[in-house]
Amino acid sequence: MPRPHPTLALLLAPLATATAEPPTFAEDVAPIVYSRCAGCHRAGESAPFALTSYAEVKKRARQIAEVVEDGFMPPWHARSEHFAFAGDRRLSADEIATLVAWEEAGAPAGEGSETPPLPDFPQGWQLGEPDLVLEMDEAFLVPESGPDIYRNFVLPLALEQDRWVKAIEFRPGSPTVVHHSLFYFDVGGEARALDEADPGPGFAKMGRFGRDGNLGGWAVGGQPVALPEDLAYKLPAGSDLVLSTHFHPSGKEEREVSKIGLFFAEQPPSRGFVGVQLPPHFGAISGIDIPAGEARYTKRDSFTLPVAVQAFGVSAHMHYLGKEVEMRATLPDGAVLDLLSIPEWDFSWQEQYLYQDFVDLPAGTRIDCEVVWDNSADNVNNPHSPPRRVRWGRESTDEMGSATLLVTPQEPGALGGLEQAYQTHMRDYGKQRVREAADDGSLAEIPKTVLERHRARFDKDGDGKLRGEEARAALKAWRDYRASRRGGR
Numbered sequence: 001m002p003r004p005h006p007t008l009a010l011l012l013a014p015l016a017t018a019t020a021e022p023p024t025f026a027e028d029v030a031p032i033v034y035s036r037c038a039g040c041h042r043a044g045e046s047a048p049f050a051l052t053s054y055a056e057v058k059k060r061a062r063q064i065a066e067v068v069e070d071g072f073m074p075p076w077h078a079r080s081e082h083f084a085f086a087g088d089r090r091l092s093a094d095e096i097a098t099l100v101a102w103e104e105a106g107a108p109a110g111e112g113s114e115t116p117p118l119p120d121f122p123q124g125w126q127l128g129e130p131d132l133v134l135e136m137d138e139a140f141l142v143p144e145s146g147p148d149i150y151r152n153f154v155l156p157l158a159l160e161q162d163r164w165v166k167a168i169e170f171r172p173g174s175p176t177v178v179h180h181s182l183f184y185f186d187v188g189g190e191a192r193a194l195d196e197a198d199p200g201p202g203f204a205k206m207g208r209f210g211r212d213g214n215l216g217g218w219a220v221g222g223q224p225v226a227l228p229e230d231l232a233y234k235l236p237a238g239s240d241l242v243l244s245t246h247f248h249p250s251g252k253e254e255r256e257v258s259k260i261g262l263f264f265a266e267q268p269p270s271r272g273f274v275g276v277q278l279p280p281h282f283g284a285i286s287g288i289d290i291p292a293g294e295a296r297y298t299k300r301d302s303f304t305l306p307v308a309v310q311a312f313g314v315s316a317h318m319h320y321l322g323k324e325v326e327m328r329a330t331l332p333d334g335a336v337l338d339l340l341s342i343p344e345w346d347f348s349w350q351e352q353y354l355y356q357d358f359v360d361l362p363a364g365t366r367i368d369c370e371v372v373w374d375n376s377a378d379n380v381n382n383p384h385s386p387p388r389r390v391r392w393g394r395e396s397t398d399e400m401g402s403a404t405l406l407v408t409p410q411e412p413g414a415l416g417g418l419e420q421a422y423q424t425h426m427r428d429y430g431k432q433r434v435r436e437a438a439d440d441g442s443l444a445e446i447p448k449t450v451l452e453r454h455r456a457r458f459d460k461d462g463d464g465k466l467r468g469e470e471a472r473a474a475l476k477a478w479r480d481y482r483a484s485r486r487g488g489r
């Protein structure tokens with residue numbers, strides 16, 4: 001979708017260059033394309049063609065001018081009026097003007113000898129040598145075509161003691177078909193059991209099965225980043241790593257063997273962090289129920305921070321019907337700060353955005369989030385034609401929708417209070433939803449509450465109750481999950 005020119009400078013640029021020499025590939029264009037595009041547009045990376053020579057770039061000069069002008073490339077969807085994101089890929093107005101003027105001038109080569117050499121792209125691990133490298137022990141076959149595939153893979157860890165994870169680097173074996181992968185750990189051996197029960201590498205079952213804690217993730221185009229300062233994820237002794245990977249067939253059969261590099265912190269972190277997910281949509285209780293044809297189906301949620309925090313990252317998650325995400329902070333003095341705005345949601349790019357600097361949010365700050373879906377026939381990504389009623393679900397043709405702000409309390413001791421306030425918020429949101437569902441008669445459509453699901457998972461003998469070993473296992477999983485979120489001791 002075309003977007004307005006970023007600045008006036010862009011409109012004026014052709015005037016300024018009309019009298020000057022037109023830009024050439026060697027002098028002006030190659031430095032931009034090699035540093036801002038070729039990281040993905042080269043052999044073995046996610047983009048569908050290479051932009052690593054004059055011939056390759058010239059062939060697509062027109063298309064390049066178009067995609068940089070309308071902001072489609074480089075891919076970058078996070079906006080904020082007030083905060084800079086680390087690794088922002090967007091081009092400056094000058095860079096865009098140069099690429100456009102070059103195309104208009106007929107894409108001249110300039111002095112061939114001045115074509116800058118390609119940068120030294122990292123060939124191995126981008127963050128250096130990991131402390132631990134894991135690899136899928138069997139290749140997973142991704143067919144040439146067909147629907148998207150979600151699959152979980154278990155990588156045994158055999159850690160004898162708890163470790164603290166600073167960063168995880170994910171390297172897909174077949175980057176053209178791996179869309180994203182989310183990382184979890186599993187302590188009870190449940191993921192291994194699911195893997196054994198499911199033929200072929202990994203297992204298909206989705207949901208909270210075989211995952212006790214979350215370790216971030218990787219999405220196409222994503223660069224590995226370490227958590228800031230001494231923040232770290234807890235990885236408990238005896239756990240297995242679970243990769244929950246989404247594949248998108250590419251037209252060519254591929255065999256995926258993912259590799260994972262783990263980077264450990266020497267010390268436990270001095271403070272933990274929490275993900276404040278708004279709305280806290282989980283399961284059928286979320287109430288996401290989008291009528292066919294509805295172009296602006298909207299959900300909102302607000303949460304007031306009980307303690308002062310520093311926000312360091314933000315992400316959003318929706319499927320094909322996603323349209324917009326907006327997260328704002330209203331400080332106690334009334335100032336409104338734009339934490340994240342994704343004006344044109346693109347399912348292909350679900351990244352974890354880290355702020356350049358910590359964002360200080362005082363106690364009493366209200367976080368507001370609004371997510372909008374478009375289930376009309378005008379949404380070119382709508383998987384249903386004609387549009388159909390769509391509800392919450394894990395398949396990419398179902399919907400989800402929320403944004404998550406990662407925050408660490410200013411005072412390490414305040415984490416418990418923050419977690420508790422967020423838990424209460426989730427509970428209240430759930431209760432509110434049940435009341436609404438009772439009022440509008442849709443209560444019978446909510447099949448299972450989260451607690452029932454948790455109970456079902458540990459109720460091995462199926463008598464509907466958690467007793468003895470079952471109860472202990474359920475409690476332990478819950479505590480590990482909480483601990484993984486908490487950081488610290």
Ligand code: HEC
Nearest residue numbers: 036037040041046047048063064067068073074075221348
């Ligand atoms: C982070 C990785 C990444 C970067 C950086 C990147 N691209 Fe892309 N590019 C992609 C991917 C992936 C696709 C395929 C997108 C799709 O099919 O939705 C793509 C597609 C394209 C297309 C085809 C668009 C179409 O309509 O089919 C063009 C042209 C393009 N990129 C140009 C560029 C240029 C020029 C730059 C630098 C200014 C750039 N890209 C930077 C990953 C990247």
